[in-house]
Each structure stands twice: as structure tokens, then as C-alpha cells.
Amino acid sequence: MRVAHLADLHLGRKSPGDPQGALRLNSFRQALTTLAAAGPDVLVVAGDVFDGPNVESAIIEEAARSLAALRTAKGDTIPAIVIPGNHDPADADKLWTAFANALGASSVHLAREARTIALVDGKLIVEAYPCVTRFSGEPPWEQRLPLPPVSGDVVRIVVAHGTLQGGPVPEGESDAYPFIQNDLEALRADYVALGHFHGVYPPWGDGETCQRSYSYCGSHETVEFGGDAGCAILADVTAGQVAQLQRVKTGRRQWRMIQLAGPADLAKVERLHSEMKAGDPDCFVIRLKIQGGSGWSVGEVERLEALEGAMRAVGAQVERRGNIRARVDAHTLDLEGLPMGAVKEALLSLQSELTEAKNDNRREVLACALQVGWEKLQEATD
Numbered sequence: 001m002r003v004a005h006l007a008d009l010h011l012g013r014k015s016p017g018d019p020q021g022a023l024r025l026n027s028f029r030q031a032l033t034t035l036a037a038a039g040p041d042v043l044v045v046a047g048d049v050f051d052g053p054n055v056e057s058a059i060i061e062e063a064a065r066s067l068a069a070l071r072t073a074k075g076d077t078i079p080a081i082v083i084p085g086n087h088d089p090a091d092a093d094k095l096w097t098a099f100a101n102a103l104g105a106s107s108v109h110l111a112r113e114a115r116t117i118a119l120v121d122g123k124l125i126v127e128a129y130p131c132v133t134r135f136s137g138e139p140p141w142e143q144r145l146p147l148p149p150v151s152g153d154v155v156r157i158v159v160a161h162g163t164l165q166g167g168p169v170p171e172g173e174s175d176a177y178p179f180i181q182n183d184l185e186a187l188r189a190d191y192v193a194l195g196h197f198h199g200v201y202p203p204w205g206d207g208e209t210c211q212r213s214y215s216y217c218g219s220h221e222t223v224e225f226g227g228d229a230g231c232a233i234l235a236d237v238t239a240g241q242v243a244q245l246q247r248v249k250t251g252r253r254q255w256r257m258i259q260l261a262g263p264a265d266l267a268k269v270e271r272l273h274s275e276m277k278a279g280d281p282d283c284f285v286i287r288l289k290i291q292g293g294s295g296w297s298v299g300e301v302e303r304l305e306a307l308e309g310a311m312r313a314v315g316a317q318v319e320r321r322g323n324i325r326a327r328v329d330a331h332t333l334d335l336e337g338l339p340m341g342a343v344k345e346a347l348l349s350l351q352s353e354l355t356e357a358k359n360d361n362r363r364e365v366l367a368c369a370l371q372v373g374w375e376k377l378q379e380a381t382d
Contacts, residue, residue: 190243258287288304
């Protein structure tokens with residue numbers, strides 16, 4: 001039995017590089033297309049379909065239409081199971097009524113309360129445990145559903161949204177349906193599809209496949225620098241065996257952070273610029289993190305600024321963290337334009353001495369003194 005597992009779509013969220021939330025919705029539709037091509041028997045969405053109860057009606061309707069239209073390459077309908085998460089809980093009546101109305105008569109099962117759903121001619125039993133409210137101190141399956149009698153070859157999966165203690169708990173979300181490892185084992189399911197953490201958890205390790213009986217799949221779209229969001233999971237599940245999981249890349253955006261310890265690292269930015277031009281530049285969200293803010297010439301700073309401008313010009317989101325102090329050319333500083341005074345006379349004297357100095361060490365000391373004096377003067381006049 002093949003299960004496509006998505007969670008934490010957070011449709012309606014507006015973020016850097018996606019100020020209207022349109023890219024996030026489009027990448028969700030792309031994720032559905034990618035997963036449908038793998039021919040799953042069911043798609044499960046383990047909560048937080050929407051970023052909150054008050055997203056735009058057009059986003060609700062488009063999400064419903066996309067799920068209802070899910071088909072295999074042969075044109076067969078792929079059933080889907082959707083549960084509310086803690087960001088879009090089941091008590092958000094206006095949201096879920098609009099979603100259900102947009103679904104119409106479809107093969108999408110919306111579980112606003114705990115329920116058991118039989119699919120694939122009864123060969124697949126799904127226990128769905130939605131988040132009823134925004135927060136709860138109880139595990140999502142506190143009131144465990146009674147299981148119907150099943151034969152030994154029937155696959156059982158659980159779909160839930162909550163906080164596994166000890167995992168990468170999102171800030172401020174620790175009291176969102178907490179549970180422990182023993183709770184998972186007590187479910188005795190062939191696979192537990194979880195939502196709430198925005199990266200794959202437990203940590204995946206090397207390769208694109210692994211074996212485990214439960215997993216968080218993370219968000220379908222990358223939402224931060226680093227981390228392992230931007231994917232979904234295909235789980236091949238057989239009754240009584242550990243599920244075989246495959247990680248499937250679905251994210252459209254490319255989040256890149258480049259550490260700039262000095263001018264030599266400009267080559268990294270140039271390589272990224274070339275990569276962008278060969279692909280989809282508007283998908284890139286870039287952070288340039290300045291670690292060494294001194295030792296840059298004016299020309300090198302201008303070169304960095306030109307690269308930033310070139311990347312923004314083609315649609316990339318670029319931000320710079322940290323400050324750069326450009327190293328001035330002490331020989332060509334225009335000191336004559338400074339107001340008369342002791343500071344001007346001191347800097348002119350240093351510049352004159354630098355011009356006449358023969359010793360390399362002496363020239364370096366004088367150049368550094370001029371640099372410091374010039375910077376202090378600029379700070380004082382800003």
C-alpha cells in the first residue's frame with residue numbers, strides 16, 4: 001500500500017520572497033502533481049493545511065479544488081484524507097465549512113472529529129485524529145477510536161498532528177497536543193503520519209529512503225535557511241512490517257545562506273549568481289552573512305553591491321546581515337575638502353608622511369592610522 005504523506009502546508013502564509021503567499025500555494029499544487037505521479041493509494045495531509053482560520057476564500061477554494069482533482073497518471077482518482085491541525089483547528093467552523101463546500105462531491109475525506117476511514121476495498125484502515133482546538137495538553141488520540149475487526153493483511157495507518165516530546169518543538173507550540181515515544185508504540189499502527197514539525201523528524205540520515213514506523217514529513221515548501229523542509233514522503237506500507245519511506249523533494253524555493261569572511265568569498269556569490277541565471281531566479285531567497293567586516297576595499301564593496309543588485313533585478317530576495325567597513329586608499333583620500341582644524345591637519349600630515357615613507361612596515365602603519373582617522377571622522381559627521 002503506498003501512502004503519500006503531506007503536512008504543514010500553511011497555505012495563506014506570507015513570507016520573505018513570497019509576500020502574497022501565491023508561491024506557497026503554487027508549490028503545493030506542484031507537490032500534488034509530483035506525488036500523484038508516484039501512484040499512491042491515498043494521500044494524507046496531517047494538519048495545518050492553512051496558516052490560520054482567516055485565510056482568503058480564494059486560497060481555501062483553490063486548495064479544495066486541487067485536492068479533489070487528484071489523479072494518477074492513468075486518470076484514476078486518488079482519495080485524500082485531511083485533518084485540521086493546531087493552526088487551523090476543527091473549531092474554525094467558517095474555514096472548514098467553506099473548504100467542505102468547495103470540495104463538493106469528491107473523494108476527499110475531511111476529518112473534523114476523530115474517525116476511522118476504510119479505503120481500497122477495506123484493505124486500508126486510516127485512523128484520523130484532528131486537532132479540535134488551537135492548543136491541548138492531551139495527545140491527539142487521547143480518546144482512541146475502537147478498531148473494526150480486520151484480517152492480518154489489512155494495513156493500518158494513523159494520521160495525527162501534535163508534539164512529540166524531545167523533538168524540534170516549534171517556538172510557543174510545546175502545548176499543542178503533546179505525546180511521547182511510548183504513545184506512538186502503543187498505537188501499533190503500520191505507519192503513523194505526523195504533522196506539526198516543519199522538518200523531517202526523526203532525522204533522516206543519508207540517502208533518500210529509510211525504514212521507520214512513524215515520521216514527520218515537514219512542510220512541502222522550504223521556510224527557512226538550513227533545515228530539511230521542502231519535501232513530502234511516500235510510504236510503502238505492508239501489514240505487520242516496518243514501512244519503507246522515500247523522501248520526495250517538492251519545494252520550489254531555494255533558500256541559500258553564504259558566509260562572507262572576506263573579499264575572497266565574493267567568488268561564492270558570483271557562483272550563486274551564475275546558478276540563478278541558469279534556473280529560476282525568482283525562486284531564490286538569499287542571505288549574505290558578513291563575518292569579517294574589515295579588510296574590504298571600496299572596489300570590493302562595490303562589486304558585492306553590484307552582485308546583490310543583479311540578483312534582485314531578476315527577482316531574487318536578497319538580504320545582508322552584518323556590516324562592512326571599506327578599506328580606503330590612503331594615498332588618494334581627498335582631505336582638502338575637510339573643514340579646517342586639528343583633525344584635518346593631522347590627517348594631512350599622515351598622508352604626506354605616507355607618500356614619503358620608504359619602509360613597508362612604516363607605510364602600513366601610516367595607512368592604518370589614516371584609515372582609522374578617516375572612519376572616525378565619517379562617524380562623527382554622519
